[in-house]
Amino acid sequence: xxxxxxxxxxxxxxxxxxxxxxxxxxxxxxxxxxxxxxxxxxxxxxxxxxxxxxxxxxxxxxxxxxxxxxxxxxxxxxxxxxxxxxxxxxxxxxxxxxxxxxxxxxxxxxxxxxxxxxxxxxxxxxxxxxxxxxxxxxxxxxxxxxxxxxxxxxxxxxxxxxxxxxxxxxxxxxxxxxxxxxxxxxxxxxxxxxxxxxxxxxxxxxxxxxxxxxxxxxxxxxxxxxxxxxxx
Numbered sequence: 001x002x003x004x005x006x007x008x009x010x011x012x013x014x015x016x017x018x019x020x021x022x023x024x025x026x027x028x029x030x031x032x033x034x035x036x037x038x039x040x041x042x043x044x045x046x047x048x049x050x051x052x053x054x055x056x057x058x059x060x061x062x063x064x065x066x067x068x069x070x071x072x073x074x075x076x077x078x079x080x081x082x083x084x085x086x087x088x089x090x091x092x093x094x095x096x097x098x099x100x101x102x103x104x105x106x107x108x109x110x111x112x113x114x115x116x117x118x119x120x121x122x123x124x125x126x127x128x129x130x131x132x133x134x135x136x137x138x139x140x141x142x143x144x145x146x147x148x149x150x151x152x153x154x155x156x157x158x159x160x161x162x163x164x165x166x167x168x169x170x171x172x173x174x175x176x177x178x179x180x181x182x183x184x185x186x187x188x189x190x191x192x193x194x195x196x197x198x199x200x201x202x203x204x205x206x207x208x209x210x211x212x213x214x215x216x217x218x219x220x221x222x223x224x225x226x227x228x229x230x231x232x
Contacts, residue, residue, distance in 0.1 A: 001040065004033040004105070013056040013107060017080040022127045023109070026117035032108050036100040038173065042083060045097045049087035051108045055079050058104030059165045063186055064096045073186040074139070076101065076161040076232045082131045088114060089128065101173060102165040147188055149230055154187040155197050156226040159207065163216045175214040 004010075010033040014020040023031060034053075036042055042053060045065055056079050065071045074096060083098050088111050118124045158175075165171045175183060184194040198214065201207045206218045206225070216222060223229075 002035050004035055006033065009033060010107065013105070017056060019054065019080065019127070022123050024117065024121050024123070027109060027113060030109055030113040034106045034108050036104040036106065038100055038102055040100045042098040042100060042104070042106065043094045045095065046093050049084050049092070049094050049111065051084060051110055052088050052114060053083040053106040053108045055081040055083065056105050056107055058168070059101040059161070060104060061099045061101050061161070062096050063099075071182065071185045072188055073158070073231060078165070078167060078232070082128070084111075085128050085131050086135070089132065101162055102168060102171045151187070151189045151193055151197050152200075153226055153230065154189070155194065155201070156206075156222045157229045157231050158183065158187050159214070159216055160219070160222055160226060160229055161231050164219065174216075177209065177212045177214065
């Protein structure tokens with residue numbers, strides 16, 4: 001994480017997403033702009049939630065790890081999205097891990113300033129209410145829905161999500177072969193089955209395995225297979 005000390009850029013993001021009215025004049029001086037590199041963790045499940053973040057650039061991956069050590073991907077998020085809202089309202093530790101898929105910019109504010117200057121602020125509370133209720137609606141509809149899809153669709157959706165960012169045409173990510181076990185856990189399948197599907201995708205010309213990475217070769221073909229990206 002690196003702080004971007006550019007107040008003009010911060011102001012532009014607030015205006016771009018029409019969220020300048022959410023933070024009152026007392027909170028604004030405590031807003032900071034942070035950058036995260038691809039693959040960097042924004043927050044980790046179980047750690048103290050010191051900040052509330054607003055995603056204003058890039059894409060993040062959200063996943064949860066069980067007590068047995070198994071992880072499951074919940075979703076990929078693009079701007080504008082809030083990280084730490086439930087934790088702020090409930091006063092709890094981060095319930096999920098959030099990782100930058102592409103280069104990310106976040107507006108961050110320490111919870112202590114929100115509690116001091118925003119606890120009774122109607123605009124902020126209304127914004128958080130809308131964000132949180134939307135998350136629960138999406139989650140209730142998506143968790144069982146995602147797992148009902150065959151592995152082929154889940155893998156196609158996952159590859160599309162980690163490889164492309166609609167807001168950044170220059171970004172093209174990839175999946176490292178060394179991370180296949182993690183990927184299998186994240187989409188809820190076995191490592192062996194995942195390898196079989198990857199081999200199938202390779203034969204169909206959808207992907208290519210080269211020098212330890214898996215690269216998407218036919219984005220349109222994967223999109224057709226996935227029908228709609230179940231993780232976004």
